[in-house]
Amino acid sequence: MTDVSLPPAYDWREVNIPGGTGPVSLARLSVDRDSGATQSLVQFPAGWSRPSLGWYSEDEEILVIEGTLQMSGATYSTGGYAYVPAGYLRSSTSVGSGCLVLAWFSGRPTWHEDNRHGQGYDEGNLVEATWTELPVELGPLGAGRRLREKGSRTSWILENEDRIKTPTKTDLFSLGDRTWAQVPSGTRGPKMLPPVFARAWSAK
DSSP states (O other): OOBOOOOOSOOEEEEEOTTOSSEEEEEEEEEOTTTOOEEEEEEEOTTOEEOSOEEESSOEEEEEEEEEEEETTEEEETTEEEEEOTTOOBOSEEEEEEEEEEEEESSOOOEEEOSSOOTTOOGGGOEEEEGGGSOOEEETTEEEEEEEEETTEEEEEEOSOSOOBOSSOEEEEETTTOOEEEEOTTOBOOOOOSSEEEEEOSOO
């Protein structure tokens, strides 16, 4: 069985988010060539905001690692999680003294400035939670806290130090030391400092 090792230090780059008041620092962790889906670390500087209203063409998953992010009347502090479906209307997005976020898009995102939800938006798919407040249960990767699970679509916070064997390609991000690894299907990943965010790539 192949083992997966931890990657080198992240390659941080300045990028401009559409509608934002200035650049943010972004470290791309992974890209899926078929779908265009990406997983990234995003560091928002103090005072950053996006005053314009609009929505993205793709689903997004957000986990706040440090700081506070406000969007559409909701506040996500450290440990805050959101699964934001495509077409979700984003308004008054801002950070205070800075914010570090782990973000995943289901494909190459396109920003649409608008004052209404995008076509096909389904509020039933929106998930908002704080992972530390969720119960511990047994999941496909071991004991943890379930953030989102819909069929094969699953995201968890794992709280053990076992080297995880994944049933499908999975991204692992240690909230303990901020290391990341992508584990192919049926492969045992590296030992990571818990808690560990785990998200399967099995579905959009």
